[in-house]
Amino acid sequence: PSATANMKDKSDRATSEQVLDPRTRIILFKMIGRGLIYEVNGCISTGKEANVYHAFTPEKNHLALKIYKTSILVFKDRDKYVTGEFRFRRGYSRHNPRKMVRLWAEKEMRNLKRMYTTGIRCPEPIEVRENVLVMSFLGDKEGWASPRLKDAEIPAAALPSLYIELLSMVRKMFLECKLVHADLSEYNILYHVDQPASTKPSAESTPANTVPSTQASADLHGHLYIIDVSQSVEHDHPHAFDFLRSDLRNLEDFFAKRGISCVGLRRAFEYVTRERLLPSDEGPEDVEAILRAWMEQPEPEELADSADGSSAGAGADAAHEDAVFMRSYIPRTLNEVYDPERDVGTLSRGEGEKLIYKDVIGIVEPKDTRHAERGENAEAQPAQT
Numbered sequence: 001p002s003a004t005a006n007m008k009d010k011s012d013r014a015t016s017e018q019v020l021d022p023r024t025r026i027i028l029f030k031m032i033g034r035g036l037i038y039e040v041n042g043c044i045s046t047g048k049e050a051n052v053y054h055a056f057t058p059e060k061n062h063l064a065l066k067i068y069k070t071s072i073l074v075f076k077d078r079d080k081y082v083t084g085e086f087r088f089r090r091g092y093s094r095h096n097p098r099k100m101v102r103l104w105a106e107k108e109m110r111n112l113k114r115m116y117t118t119g120i121r122c123p124e125p126i127e128v129r130e131n132v133l134v135m136s137f138l139g140d141k142e143g144w145a146s147p148r149l150k151d152a153e154i155p156a157a158a159l160p161s162l163y164i165e166l167l168s169m170v171r172k173m174f175l176e177c178k179l180v181h182a183d184l185s186e187y188n189i190l191y192h193v194d195q196p197a198s199t200k201p202s203a204e205s206t207p208a209n210t211v212p213s214t215q216a217s218a219d220l221h222g223h224l225y226i227i228d229v230s231q232s233v234e235h236d237h238p239h240a241f242d243f244l245r246s247d248l249r250n251l252e253d254f255f256a257k258r259g260i261s262c263v264g265l266r267r268a269f270e271y272v273t274r275e276r277l278l279p280s281d282e283g284p285e286d287v288e289a290i291l292r293a294w295m296e297q298p299e300p301e302e303l304a305d306s307a308d309g310s311s312a313g314a315g316a317d318a319a320h321e322d323a324v325f326m327r328s329y330i331p332r333t334l335n336e337v338y339d340p341e342r343d344v345g346t347l348s349r350g351e352g353e354k355l356i357y358k359d360v361i362g363i364v365e366p367k368d369t370r371h372a373e374r375g376e377n378a379e380a381q382p383a384q385t
């Protein structure tokens with residue numbers, strides 16, 4: 001395995017040496033000294049802000065190292081993810097790149113921890129030291145990294161259930177981890193097969209980060225893993241809903257293009273943000289079954305009704321609705337309501353259904369218990385640190 005890994009490395013050698021500044025090398029040497037890693041080999045990915053390497057433990061198990069670049073320029077455009085976030089107000093220095101990069105690495109570690117402990121499929125976070133994040137390696141026994149969703153060869157029949165499991169992870173991330181990914185797309189999702197049967201990748205034709213097609217076409221069941229969460233934001237970040245919407249739009253677009261009957265942006269948003277999905281308050285909900293039912297129901301009448309008062313239309317209306325929803329501003333807290341007097345007027349005329357954010361912040365008089373429940377949640381949210 002070491003030989004193949006080294007082969008992968010050849011073309012990337014120049015780039016990899018560029019990211020490993022002396023201080024980063026010392027961090028790696030210390031990790032080797034402590035027996036956390038045995039050697040660092042192939043570069044799995046070179047990115048704008050970080051490179052990802054394959055490493056071995058002394059027991060020859062695989063690890064992934066994400067090494068953030070320490071140059072000043074690349075992190076400049078990341079401010080939008082930081083603004084308004086409480087846990088970054090202190091110690092965030094735009095002028096000290098090492099410090100800044102360290103914060104991003106630590107943030108990714110923390111976010112991965114939250115996700116991993118909630119049972120979301122993601123790399124297992126192992127350790128962070130300054131700009132080096134050590135995590136479990138998602139790949140096969142030979143050390144080939146699992147492909148990104150974008151590049152994966154996935155049997156068409158598996159796509160609907162992958163769509164459901166993905167939306168369910170985003171839901172869990174939002175409701176349990178209180179996080180919005182903020183850069184979620186087919187680029188930051190890996191299609192990973194657990195415990196693959198032994199396969200021999202053909203070295204001459206298989207790029208470093210694709211899985212041999214024999215694996216994908218077998219009946220081994222692959223799953224989607226969410227990666228790259230350094231820019232993820234708390235659910236009460238001022239732009240959390242904007243980020244969530246664009247995350248969901250990416251997923252809807254990806255799966256719709258592959259012929260999956262997606263639920264549409266608006267229902268996807270509800271699926272992710274609503275604690276309870278159905279009016280009835282009886283017993284626990286099987287949310288995935290509800291999502292599956294939504295997928296078979298392309299014309300959501302109650303949504304079309306509440307959007308503009310007209311009756312349900314065809315699929316084109318749903319697309320239009322998504323477009324309107326995409327443009328509409330959703331306040332995250334009551335302080336952000338643009339024109340409270342107008343909205344109170346709308347409410348007192350009994351037209352609360354017109355408010356696009358009615359469900360999210362629970363301001364509509366409860367027609368049924370689910371609204372009351374969400375109202376409590378909305379109040380509890382800002383207590384995060």
Ligand code: ADP
Nearest residue numbers: 044045047050052064123136137138145209228
């Ligand atoms: P970037 O900020 O450069 O986008 P990512 O976290 O998305 O960083 O990682 C870049 C690439 O490295 C991913 O697209 C994936 O191919 C690979 N990668 C990242 N983490 C792992 C991992 N734990 N196991 C295997 N491959 C990984």
Ligand code: MG
Nearest residue numbers: 187188227228
């Ligand atoms: Mg990425």
